[in-house]
Amino acid sequence: xxxxxxxxxxxxxxxxxxxxxxxxxxxxxxxxxxxxxxxxxxxxxxxxxxxxxxxxxxxxxxxxxxxxxxxxxxxxxxxxxxxxxxxxxxxxxxxxxxxxxxxxxxxxxxxxxxxxxxxxxxxxxxxxxxxxxxxxxxxxxxxxxxxxxxxxxxxxxxxxxxxxxxxxxxxxxxxxxxxxxxxxxxxxxxxxxxxxxxxxxxxxxxxxxxxxxxxxxxxxxxxxxxxxxxxxxxxxxxxxxxxxxxxxxxxxxxxxxxxxxxxxxxxxxxxxxxxxxxxxxxxxxxxxxxxxxxxxxxxxxxxxxxxxxxxxxxxxxxxxxxxxxxxxxxxxxxxxxxxxxxxxxxxxxxxxxxxxxxxxxxxxxxxxxxxxxxxxxxxxxxxxxxxxxxxxxxxxxxxxxxxxxxxxxxxxxxxxxxxxxxxxxxxxxxxxxxxxxxxxxxxxxxxxxxxxxxxxxxxxxxxx
Ligand code: HEM
Numbered sequence: 001x002x003x004x005x006x007x008x009x010x011x012x013x014x015x016x017x018x019x020x021x022x023x024x025x026x027x028x029x030x031x032x033x034x035x036x037x038x039x040x041x042x043x044x045x046x047x048x049x050x051x052x053x054x055x056x057x058x059x060x061x062x063x064x065x066x067x068x069x070x071x072x073x074x075x076x077x078x079x080x081x082x083x084x085x086x087x088x089x090x091x092x093x094x095x096x097x098x099x100x101x102x103x104x105x106x107x108x109x110x111x112x113x114x115x116x117x118x119x120x121x122x123x124x125x126x127x128x129x130x131x132x133x134x135x136x137x138x139x140x141x142x143x144x145x146x147x148x149x150x151x152x153x154x155x156x157x158x159x160x161x162x163x164x165x166x167x168x169x170x171x172x173x174x175x176x177x178x179x180x181x182x183x184x185x186x187x188x189x190x191x192x193x194x195x196x197x198x199x200x201x202x203x204x205x206x207x208x209x210x211x212x213x214x215x216x217x218x219x220x221x222x223x224x225x226x227x228x229x230x231x232x233x234x235x236x237x238x239x240x241x242x243x244x245x246x247x248x249x250x251x252x253x254x255x256x257x258x259x260x261x262x263x264x265x266x267x268x269x270x271x272x273x274x275x276x277x278x279x280x281x282x283x284x285x286x287x288x289x290x291x292x293x294x295x296x297x298x299x300x301x302x303x304x305x306x307x308x309x310x311x312x313x314x315x316x317x318x319x320x321x322x323x324x325x326x327x328x329x330x331x332x333x334x335x336x337x338x339x340x341x342x343x344x345x346x347x348x349x350x351x352x353x354x355x356x357x358x359x360x361x362x363x364x365x366x367x368x369x370x371x372x373x374x375x376x377x378x379x380x381x382x383x384x385x386x387x388x389x390x391x392x393x394x395x396x397x398x399x400x401x402x403x404x405x406x407x408x409x410x411x412x413x414x415x416x417x418x419x420x421x422x423x424x425x426x427x428x429x430x431x432x433x434x435x436x437x438x439x440x441x442x443x444x445x446x447x448x449x450x451x452x453x454x455x456x457x458x459x460x461x462x463x464x
Contacts, residue, residue, distance in 0.1 A: 029429045033324065033349045037356075043336055046347075051077070053326070053345030054335060059359075059382035061336060062348045065327060066382070067390035072333050075392075076326025076345055078431065085175060085204055088247065089254025090395065101251065104235045105395060108156060108228035114399050117155040118299035121403050124151050125410040126296060134445035137420055139438035140271050144264035144407075145169050151403060152259040157252065158225040159214045168210055171203035172257060211252045215245055228255070255396075262321035263400045265434040267407055269319035270311060272439050273366045274412075275419045280368055281412075283307055285446065288413045297409040302402065305409055310368040312404045313376075316386040318366060320350035323433040325388055350385060351433070359383040417441040 033055065036044050042058035056062060065073060074080075079092050086092040090101055107113060128147050132138070146165045149172075153161035161168065214229070224230045232251060236242055243251075274281045284307060291297075291304040302309075327346045334340060355363040359379055360370070376384060387394035394400070411417075419425075420440040428436035 030323065030351050030427060033352050037352045043338060045338070051345065053347050054338065054340060055347045056335065057348070057352055059353065059380035062353070062382040062385065063389070064335065065346050065348065066388060066392070069333070070390045070392070072329060072331055073327035073346065074330050076328055076347070078326060082431070085200070086254050086257070087250030089250040091254050091258055102395065104232060105228065105251065107231065109395050109399055111398060114402060115299050117399070118402060118406060120154050121151055121406045122296050122298070122410050124154065125407050129411065129414060132415065132443050134443055137440060137442045140417060140441045141264065141268040141435050141438040144267045145173070145261065147407065148260040148264040148403070149256065152256055156228040156255055156259070157214055158227045158229065161210070164210045168207055168256070171206045172261060174203050175200060207253060207256070208249060211249055211256070212245065215248050215252070259396050259399070261432055261434065263403055265321045265432055266312065266316055266319070266400070266404050268435055268439045270315040270404070270408060271417045271441060272419065272425050272435070273315055273318065274311070275417055275441070277366050280311065280366065281416070284311055284412055288409055292409070292413055296413070297406055301409070302405060305405060307368060308405050308409050309401070310371040312401065312408065313371050314366060314368040317354045317384060319427065319433055320354060320386045321432045322386065322388065323351040323429050324349040353383060353385070356383070414446060416444045416446050418444055
């Protein structure tokens with residue numbers, strides 16, 4: 001089904017090296033990978049110093065790597081290089097240890113369990129909005145980061161991290177910014193006392209202080225809050241041993257990081273896209289007004305919020321928070337006839353596949369309605385994969401989709417977000433894809449605006 005550009009590939013990865021060095025990868029990885037796909041098609045080899053990687057760009061090949069032959073791979077270099085941050089948490093651990101931890105964690109993400117988080121998601125969003133005033137200007141990305149961090153803290157660890165959110169948020173942001181430098185992440189060992197490494201160490205220590213405090217308080221109280229933290233604390237190995245504080249720290253820091261920045265960025269991109277697409281925004285408002293009237297959304301409203309969901313789906317297509325994935329081969333094998341030797345990398349980019357005109361009409365355009373009539377079912381499975389796939393698929397996908405939909409509905413019901421002129425909104429492809437300088441907006445209370453429009457309409461009708 002797929003077409004490989006064999007004629008350009010055979011001289012081996014080194015041929016590509018001449019054209020693609022680390023410079024462009026570091027400076028603009030989105031353009032870098034888009035360019036490779038355009039020039040080399042569905043499969044290409046890259047070599048950076050002595051590191052070889054195969055870049056694949058067809059849904060069937062991606063399925064082969066993530067699902068069918070998942071056992072032939074471990075996680076890629078960038079995540080491995082960040083082990084000093086994530087430790088042996090779910091995102092980075094491997095093998096039997098990962099499987100055990102995944103099974104332990106899974107119940108916190110079962111559909112029924114997640115449903116019980118809906119109230120917290122809406123309540124925390126309203127609490128945040130209580131501090132907003134119509135006409136006020138803010139960085140909505142900063143707001144989304146603080147909100148999603150508080151929601152993860154409350155739902156999974158029953159911890160109110162409102163007072164910590166600022167500090168943790170700042171530290172996490174710095175870590176992601178430093179992680180955006182692929183050259184440094186991959187080739188500079190984290191123990192070297194470079195200024196960047198020292199900063200990472202400081203920020204990790206800052207987050208650890210808060211996380212160890214949360215763990216310590218729960219251990220001391222012996223309270224079973226029925227949340228993920230209690231489940232992890234109670235978990236026992238066959239030999240009766242329990243998780244150490246270090247293991248708990250690794251899982252907790254992973255979930256805090258993986259579970260808040262991704263959803264926050266998705267929402268920030270959504271606000272940015274909506275503000276530039278008034279027709280989509282109007283359709284969203286119409287759906288929210290019809291479904292909710294003047295009340296906040298609840299879990300039961302979700303089936304009615306079809307367009308709201310499509311807005312999120314489309315936003316994750318154009319600005320996938322996880323914009324690329326990587327794996328390392330653990331044995332020699334072949335992909336589509338090309339030899340992959342042990343230690344070689346395989347890279348794939350949602351950013352590129354999600355904008356491929358073979359799967360999407362007008363791929364660069366924001367069109368939530370494209371998802372009507374079950375487009376997802378008609379596409380190849382990996383033409384849309386914002387949450388990855390196979391055994392290492394995102395554990396938080398249902399959580400994230402519900403959270404993003406509820407937050408979007410709660411806010412858009414009340415406020416319209418207008419972009420502040422001349423503020424640059426630029427994607428930064430770090431481990432996640434986020435707006436480099438945030439998204440500065442002005443809040444506009446919808447009722448107020450609509451009331452003014454309504455009353456001026458009435459007046460003119462009377463005058464006529
Ligand atoms: C829009 C939001 C999100 C996106 C786009 C996203 C995306 C992803 C992707 C693509 C992966 C797979 C990485 C790979 O295969 O190398 C992943 C893994 C993971 N995600 Fe998410 N994620 C989101 C939200 C969340 C949330 C809300 C949580 C938790 C509360 C979470 C926790 C995790 C964890 C723990 C893993 C590792 C799973 C494993 O390997 O077993 N994510 N995520």
